[in-house]
Amino acid sequence: MIAKKQENRPLASSIHDLARHLNISIGTVSRALNGRADVNADTRQRVLDAAKKLNYSPNQSGRSLRRGATHSIAFMLQPHPGDQQYGEPFFIPFLTGLQARLAESGLDLIVVMGAPGDYQQERLRRVVETRRADAVVLAWTRREDERIDYLSEVGFPFATLGRSLSGGKSYPSLDLDFEKAGADAVDRLVARGHRRIAAIRPSLNLNFGYLFLDGYCKALQRHGIEVDPGLIADGFINEAGGYEVMPQVMNSKDPPTAVIFNNDAMALGGCKALAEIGIKPGHDIAVIVIVDTPLCRYFSPALTAFRPPLEPMGRRLAEMLLASIPAYAGTDGARIIHEVWPLELIARDSD
Amino acid sequence: MIAKKQENRPLASSIHDLARHLNISIGTVSRALNGRADVNADTRQRVLDAAKKLNYSPNQSGRSLRRGATHSIAFMLQPHPGDQQYGEPFFIPFLTGLQARLAESGLDLIVVMGAPGDYQQERLRRVVETRRADAVVLAWTRREDERIDYLSEVGFPFATLGRSLSGGKSYPSLDLDFEKAGADAVDRLVARGHRRIAAIRPSLNLNFGYLFLDGYCKALQRHGIEVDPGLIADGFINEAGGYEVMPQVMNSKDPPTAVIFNNDAMALGGCKALAEIGIKPGHDIAVIVIVDTPLCRYFSPALTAFRPPLEPMGRRLAEMLLASIPAYAGTDGARIIHEVWPLELIARDSD
């Protein structure tokens, strides 16, 4: 009954309003606004002034329709499966960087969320087919990733946070150096006298789990330590998963004196399981986690972890995505860039 | 050089393709697709089949342009000021609920991020004026909120997470009962023998800070305890703010034996300051925080806190927003709903 006032004032004026106000044609107004050459410097100025005065800003739908581009980029955010109450703090700083860079180029960021757990394939199709965005950004890439297959098959522009075996090298990607982090963690633990080092990583076929394990195994072998399958375990990528899988390696005949977690949530669950059998991280066992979150810092004991520069990564991936799209790239055409960034170790009390 | 394949296959077919394929007019196709009455049941079926076969989905820009509605809702997400590395886990489950409900009505959720710290007024104008969304959702409402003033002045539909003095009762809002939480915290502490209870809340004029303080003061008076201004302090809403402001109340001539924090990040900073002067939460001083996050649970000692049902809140606010917009509400017209939800106390080890 109340909210009828939508129409009480024209929120935005159209290009027609400007034309009428200035007594010129809409074509000229559009050209002036878009900075084309074939318009008199004086009339351009008058158009610009009128636009400011009448508070004009172009209708995105009209523009998108005509140009065939939406001027927005979609990020597919998938909430942590199994964690209803509190989700994924990881991506916020990344998104901050992403949107900051996109905004500089006049692009909007659309965050498309899926229900926790579903693999967002349909949602992705919807974004692509309804032309909601000009490109998408994917995260949490799988080793074989059907989203990547789909996008490269239909030729829709995209970039990924994380590598994948799918889709070849045809799209920009930015990833962290999980191999090196895995190796560094092993090096550090070995230097501190550990020989029995467990590795706990997420199931599903999240690609970073493989990369991490590679680095872990290679480093072990470099130190002349045999890889013991009994010390490697996969679990669901949340606290419960870490809790369930921890006993598995602790019950091996020759238990580990150190453990590397490939995920913070799993580390928390693992530590809970350890506490229940009276084993204290940083005292009875060394713990390192590969991707740091605030949780690691505030946990007791504070967990030694590798920290990613998330905000710069967001900026950079946006940059790379833009460079890969001909319409957005400068005159130099499209470039496909791949980068792998190092992780920085933050030494704390758990190892 | 590569990424030229954008055009190798028409990603989506238009309504014209369907019409040509079926040898009927586009008008009929559109009517069939939109479920209008004046189309033969048989032809409708043929249109639907063809749509599925040709993988048709409507172009959003065209539809928006014609209908004057974008079918998307914008959420203005403002990263926590001062916290670059890790942002705002608080909103993720809220967003999950929000988007889930919107998706049920066929609406998209656009998350618009601002740079940390800026008050997003321009960004809001841009969203409104370029017609990127049909409505917006605001969070972290201020006591007097210029965003709300702006939106209600121009008559743009919106809803808020949190109350405000601005804008009257003309928009839907969903808030937590911070007054009751403040009072409950005091009751609990008094029952445990405390009489000197400090309150630390964010500066800026975030409205929940006022509500909390109201509840705190009233409860104190109810117990016959005089409110001591020396035990109340405002700080910047992040860890550093809590760290800086904590000594202020501890140095009062009659220091507190308990402290209530109105924000988790500030609580963390406050506890750090306490640790540095050898005071241990849960042992030497009681600590309660009003809004729980995962950080409270993993902190040592685990912090007693009030937990909001964020995901249901997101769903509900979406529902309320939809009901307030005539175009989306059912036949019953627009209703403006206001709700205040209780916070649940999670007793842990810090009090």
Add this chain to the structure above:
DNA sequence: TGTGTTCTCGTAAACGTTTACGGAAAATGT
């Protein structure tokens, strides 16, 4: 003066939809 060039602008079509309008065909009523 005549010809060619450059500036500037108006006209109109197009992007993909939705929908008001009217008309032909079919169904119904007398």
Add this chain to the structure above:
DNA sequence: ACATTTTCCGTAAACGTTTACGAGAACACA
């Protein structure tokens, strides 16, 4: 058989842009 209603569908305009095309005016050059 005729009048009336109903059913179904095509036509065309509209939403707000952008842009190809062409035309008129001004200018330069011989």
